[in-house]
Amino acid sequence: MATVNAQPAVPSSVWRARLRLASRSVRENWGLFVRTRIGLLGLAIIAMYALLAVAHPVLMSTVWEPRIYDPVIGYAFDETKQPAPPSLKHPLGTDPLGRDILSQLMFSARSEFLLGLLAATVTVVIGTSVGAIAAYFGGWVDTILMRLADIMIMMPAISVLIVLSALIGVEHFELALLIGILSGFGATGVVLKSQALSVVVKPYIDAARSAGGGHFHIILVHIVPNLLPLSFLYMMFTVTSAIFSEAVLSFLGLLNVRMSWGLMIHTTESAGYLLQVAEFWWLIFPASLSITLLCSAFYLVGRSLDEVVNPRLRSR
Amino acid sequence: MSEATNNTQAIPAATSRLLLRAIDLSKRFPLSSGWWDRNPSFVHAVDGVSFDLMAGETLGIVGESGCGKTTTGRMLVRLAEPTEGQVLFENESGDLEDIAHLKGQPLKDFRRRAQMVFQDPYESMNPRRTIFDTVAEPLQVQKIGDHAERLERVSETLGLVGLTPPSSFLFRFPHELSGGQRQRVAIARALVMNPSFVVADEPTSMLDISIRTGIMQLMGELADRLGISYLYITHDLAVARYMCSRIAVMYLGKIVEMGETEEVLQNPVHPYTKALLSAVPVPDPEATRDPIDIKGSVSVPVDPLPRCRFYDRCPIADNFCRDNDHPPLQDKGSGRLAACYKA
Ligand SMILES: Nc1ncnc2c1ncn2[C@@H]1O[C@H](COP(=O)(O)OP(=O)(O)OP(=O)(O)O)[C@@H](O)[C@H]1O
Ligand SMILES: [Mg+2]
Numbered sequence: 001m002a003t004v005n006a007q008p009a010v011p012s013s014v015w016r017a018r019l020r021l022a023s024r025s026v027r028e029n030w031g032l033f034v035r036t037r038i039g040l041l042g043l044a045i046i047a048m049y050a051l052l053a054v055a056h057p058v059l060m061s062t063v064w065e066p067r068i069y070d071p072v073i074g075y076a077f078d079e080t081k082q083p084a085p086p087s088l089k090h091p092l093g094t095d096p097l098g099r100d101i102l103s104q105l106m107f108s109a110r111s112e113f114l115l116g117l118l119a120a121t122v123t124v125v126i127g128t129s130v131g132a133i134a135a136y137f138g139g140w141v142d143t144i145l146m147r148l149a150d151i152m153i154m155m156p157a158i159s160v161l162i163v164l165s166a167l168i169g170v171e172h173f174e175l176a177l178l179i180g181i182l183s184g185f186g187a188t189g190v191v192l193k194s195q196a197l198s199v200v201v202k203p204y205i206d207a208a209r210s211a212g213g214g215h216f217h218i219i220l221v222h223i224v225p226n227l228l229p230l231s232f233l234y235m236m237f238t239v240t241s242a243i244f245s246e247a248v249l250s251f252l253g254l255l256n257v258r259m260s261w262g263l264m265i266h267t268t269e270s271a272g273y274l275l276q277v278a279e280f281w282w283l284i285f286p287a288s289l290s291i292t293l294l295c296s297a298f299y300l301v302g303r304s305l306d307e308v309v310n311p312r313l314r315s316r
Numbered sequence: 317m318s319e320a321t322n323n324t325q326a327i328p329a330a331t332s333r334l335l336l337r338a339i340d341l342s343k344r345f346p347l348s349s350g351w352w353d354r355n356p357s358f359v360h361a362v363d364g365v366s367f368d369l370m371a372g373e374t375l376g377i378v379g380e381s382g383c384g385k386t387t388t389g390r391m392l393v394r395l396a397e398p399t400e401g402q403v404l405f406e407n408e409s410g411d412l413e414d415i416a417h418l419k420g421q422p423l424k425d426f427r428r429r430a431q432m433v434f435q436d437p438y439e440s441m442n443p444r445r446t447i448f449d450t451v452a453e454p455l456q457v458q459k460i461g462d463h464a465e466r467l468e469r470v471s472e473t474l475g476l477v478g479l480t481p482p483s484s485f486l487f488r489f490p491h492e493l494s495g496g497q498r499q500r501v502a503i504a505r506a507l508v509m510n511p512s513f514v515v516a517d518e519p520t521s522m523l524d525i526s527i528r529t530g531i532m533q534l535m536g537e538l539a540d541r542l543g544i545s546y547l548y549i550t551h552d553l554a555v556a557r558y559m560c561s562r563i564a565v566m567y568l569g570k571i572v573e574m575g576e577t578e579e580v581l582q583n584p585v586h587p588y589t590k591a592l593l594s595a596v597p598v599p600d601p602e603a604t605r606d607p608i609d610i611k612g613s614v615s616v617p618v619d620p621l622p623r624c625r626f627y628d629r630c631p632i633a634d635n636f637c638r639d640n641d642h643p644p645l646q647d648k649g650s651g652r653l654a655a656c657y658k659a
Contacts, residue, residue, distance in 0.1 A: 017487040203440040211454035212427040
């Protein structure tokens with residue numbers, strides 16, 4: 001009993017109070033999110049693909065024989081003609097190279113997630129910092145960051161990627177970094193800066209300064225938390241654009257990746273089946289539908305987060 | 317319109333110890349110029365302002381919108397750096413020290429002794445932080461005390477400003493409080509480090525009329541109890557009368573008249589002060605006052621001409637006022653200072 005009393009009672013109640021406040025705000029926001037409906041739909045789709053991604057390695061190590069089902073080097077010896085239409089053993093059929101399409105789809109889901117989330121995280125970390133710093137310091141710091149943003153926005157991403165993939169070979173990781181940097185220093189940074197501009201003129205920033213708070217304290221404690229809702233929103237939109245860019249670039253054959261949804265369409269196209277959709281639908285639909293669904297899902301989540309963080313939009 | 321028509325006052329007793337002395341304080345803001353602009357224009361927001369403030373005294377700054385009241389206050393707490401001039405401020409060892417251009421740790425130390433209460437209680441608190449976070453922020457950034465001590469200090473200060481019981485306010489957010497309660501929180505934040513000087517920038521002007529007197533009474537009481545000096549900014553002469561032992565009347569960045577509040581209000585010397593007073597309804601129905609007309613409205617002091625700032629609107633100005641620079645602040649008898657060639 002005595003050891004319990006050694007803990008000062010007051011601070012622990014402070015943390016409990018904070019925890020209560022945090023959980024209350026999570027509950028309230030979750031309630032608003034649920035009420036938007038489209039956000040839930042988006043979450044459901046994301047959850048479905050997350051399940052597929054997680055299930056792949058499990059299936060590979062249990063029921064799927066790697067020799068046949070490996071998404072890259074497998075071959076469906078059990079089929080006589082490739083591409084084979086859907087069957088019990090291959091629910092979505094096989095591709096022109098005899099690989100199982102469901103396996104490819106599930107295998108790619110994981111890298112799509114990693115790509116999207118990495119790109120989004122890089123975007124938001126850079127964009128929030130750029131926005132907060134440019135708005136807070138102003139002057140030449142602002143000028144330099146905004147000229148850089150102009151360059152990023154004007155940069156023809158596709159041609160840069162062509163050059164880069166010729167020079168170093170762009171994989172998922174590099175692509176995520178590139179998208180994150182382009183968007184973080186570019187459009188996202190500019191949007192977050194304009195939001196930050198409305199924060200830096202608030203008297204509570206002056207109050208913090210006159211309390212003796214340094215630049216770091218003010219940016220971290222007062223500006224960034226007020227940018228975070230918008231940052232999360234842009235995070236969702238960046239996931240969408242990252243997955244979509246990946247699909248386009250893989251389809252063009254510009255990415256050095258082992259397997260992805262875009263690459264599946266690329267394989268179909270280079271084997272000459274792209275224009276025979278009606279006959280070989282399983283070569284096109286699973287991959288393109290997945291791209292569309294997952295992109296829309298993140299977009300829907302973003303839209304409904306927008307309604308949660310923007311009371312203005314809520315009461316329609 | 318005036319919320320302090322009763323004769324009770326909240327004026328604390330001043331001591332004879334000098335706390336702050338502003339000497340020729342000026343602040344100029346460049347107007348929309350770039351680096352290519354060879355001759356930028358300047359707004360002379362505050363232009364050569366000097367005054368003393370005794371420990372425990374409340375000095376009022378009154379004047380129309382845009383005359384430089386807020387800018388003056390912001391320079392005194394170093395939210396703005398003076399373009400020119402000195403601010404001598406009593407430091408910990410009791411000596412006067414120029415704080416006009418302090419930097420780094422000395423500036424941070426100075427901030428413990430000089431605080432500000434802002435006009436808008438709705439914007440002066442971060443909506444995402446609890447009342448505890450807001451009031452404890454100065455202690456946190458100044459690294460005063462540990463968590464338990466800060467909690468105790470914050471609770472004590474909330475009690476001091478009449479937010480009782482403090483525990484029921486600590487973990488609420490600003491939007492859950494009324495305007496008056498928020499302004500009390502803002503006062504608590506300003507007082508939590510035991511400052512000797514507080515700039516109050518129209519602390520009641522955004523509040524409901526019914527609760528203004530309460531806030532003013534509170535500020536008066538606190539000044540008395542804690543020995544704080546205020547620079548009390550207001551455009552309402554009745555408020556100044558209620559709160560301040562001395563007032564300075566500002567016009568376009570200049571102090572045009574300064575003296576004991578009652579003296580100035582009952583027997584104004586400067587034509588601008590007279591005009592301000594004639595715009596205020598007289599509480600005493602017997603009293604009569606000649607209406608004084610001033611032409612036009614207050615302008616923005618962009619690169620002002622070297623003549624009396626009040627020339628354009630002055631009812632008694634003549635060619636001398638036009639051809640000479642702005643008049644100096646001179647003693648017009650019994651300690652009253654006024655800046656006018658004609659008075
Ligand atoms: N940061 C700034 N940049 C440029 N001009 C400024 C700035 N701050 C104030 N000014 C100008 O300086 C002058 C004085 O402003 P100040 O805010 O001190 O007036 P005030 O007496 O407090 O007015 P109010 O009663 O409206 O609060 C105004 O003309 C204003 O436009
Ligand atoms: Mg003001």
